[in-house]
Amino acid sequence: MNIVLQTDFSNTWGGVASMKGIIKSVNDSLDIIDLTHDIDKFNVFEASLSLHRVIPYWPSQTIFISVVDPGVGSERLPLACLTNSGKYIFSPDNGSLTHMKKHIAQSRIIDWKYGLRNEGSVFDGRDLFANAAALLADEQITFEELGKEYPVEYLSECEEYSIRPFLELHKTSGFIMTGNRHFGGIELNIKNKDFDNCDFDFGDKVNIVIKNNECILFDEEVKYHKAFSFVSKGKAILYPGSSGFLSLDINQGHFMNTYNVSAGKDYQVIISKKP
């Protein structure tokens, strides 16, 4: 079984390597793969979205450990979950499971008897999650033995998840759901098909305003089209993102850095079709 790790630790210090050591101490032939360790610090919404986007590409039996945990040491529960397609996710119950929740068949509270310290450790990723996941991967314990069941409907959800976009004819607004800090593009919480239903068409020029609270960061006319090749290099483009959400980027540029925008519900985006 493969163990896939996601954290917001970065790999610039020994945090991740300590978790890997714990796993290899259970069985040194377990295979460990990094999903990413560069989730935006303490950003459980990004952690949740990342799991939701990557997990479908992995085979059943894969074990995911996600440790993005602003409340380490607080009361949130350490959970192990089994998805409908037979994959496992270990994570604190702090919103990191928001997007996967509807795909989770069963969740359990990991018993601290599988921990390497007493409850209250400041590094649960290493002292509890890594060890418990490795024991499961090595088939020393079953999923059921990990701890008592916890109703899936109780899993915490990020507030952002339930914010719906505003949709009407030729006008829509939402917020920046996520951004790719490397390539610079952003995705809105507006589904491609909902945008379509507002009667926008490829080739349209639309007006886009981006505000952070009352500060206007972007106010320009942008072409809506299906691929980057429809605008010249350096020009912004609005397009239906491959993950199903309306996306905004600059052809061979970096939208986030250029306009100083970031992801989050405070970044409001208003799109209207020019009459």
Added chain:
Amino acid sequence: MNIVLQTDFSNTWGGVASMKGIIKSVNDSLDIIDLTHDIDKFNVFEASLSLHRVIPYWPSQTIFISVVDPGVGSERLPLACLTNSGKYIFSPDNGSLTHMKKHIAQSRIIDWKYGLRNEGSVFDGRDLFANAAALLADEQITFEELGKEYPVEYLSECEEYSIRPFLELHKTSGFIMTGNRHFGGIELNIKNKDFDNCDFDFGDKVNIVIKNNECILFDEEVKYHKAFSFVSKGKAILYPGSSGFLSLDINQGHFMNTYNVSAGKDYQVIISKKP
């Protein structure tokens, strides 16, 4: 068989992890190693040079996947290549194979029947290259079955590759072929032995000018010697690089950041021996 990945995606989002999931879905015991995911964005020349420098250290049968692809969605062909020493390289035919071309025995156009979407996906690295490479690694298909042969002589080459330096007695010029963004040193497109033939000797003080178009970024006297230890800390040194090309760096400093230089044919370097 080992699969080695190179991209310009960074590992800050799920792109690389999705490719790994596809590979592990073919056979979860395949071993995946990261060459780097920090190739300069869209820089196929750097991707090509990186493959050329790392591949010799790997055993035959290793499968390399390189996805640096400014033209994703465009017409460049998805290729699988077999080198003379029995290694495999999967890459779009966009210049990424420039340096390895002379070591390639056979190349084939990967058939989209091994793809996970229809042709025209926006993420060929995941939807075509990863899956096809994993099928080969797992011996579910042979190299020949990957697709029809494509003449090696047709492989695209980066324009920079054919630019020759100017060489005469006590004077030479070229461009910055590559730079190490971490340690800060640069390499010129001038071979150590060609420089030698221009009658420069260890211990010489040479004048070096670096220009980006008409802007002069560097104009200083520099010592040419064989190792960093021949100049004091903080001083620039010109030396024969271990990859065979003339190199310029600062002893325990960062040449690229200090002088605001980057790699590319627009960065011209003129070296002359003081009379």
Added chain:
Amino acid sequence: MNIVLQTDFSNTWGGVASMKGIIKSVNDSLDIIDLTHDIDKFNVFEASLSLHRVIPYWPSQTIFISVVDPGVGSERLPLACLTNSGKYIFSPDNGSLTHMKKHIAQSRIIDWKYGLRNEGSVFDGRDLFANAAALLADEQITFEELGKEYPVEYLSECEEYSIRPFLELHKTSGFIMTGNRHFGGIELNIKNKDFDNCDFDFGDKVNIVIKNNECILFDEEVKYHKAFSFVSKGKAILYPGSSGFLSLDINQGHFMNTYNVSAGKDYQVIISKKP
């Protein structure tokens, strides 16, 4: 056997991947894990501390290779060490073994007959350490065969290691031993229990001054408490770090960036209890 790599190379170029290729050329089923490749450049003290903190979490038989080597090409010895708990460490003898020294049972000078070039290579990590470690991992040679014994007491130690803090009633001073560049917290060379003995108590407000040579970077009243939750978001806190050393950070902030401090013996910290 697992091989764990630590360097200051970053993974943005092919240095690390070349080392991995050499290891896989010995036996392509050897498993290679990254500890980190982001040790502060040329910082052997950080390399040493990192090994000391991560190695305890790994099982016996694990082979660690650490290559942080400002003096590559100079006379420092290439060593292979066996710890008291049966783990192996390959490193140049340049201070990188400072903290592990007391746990090392035996050390040997790696014979260049296991090197891939002649002695004097500029990349010992690849040309000597990687190959020798892989031969040991693959049981082609024994630890004893690696080279002649070198007395453990001769291992180089970083100067910083022997600097003791100043400790008296209600007043103590030391230096910044290490910092987490990602999360931003710093650790002093003052042990939690020594600080305790100076009669500081949880809840105390203490005055902290940080100086870099004569420049004062920080001079504020800070709460000393056991966990972040005892100060509000954005506030500094002094607390007993989980590694046993007194630590300073900002709740959900980045102390190092906020106050422009770094690690090193030039960063002096003076802590006094308000009367």
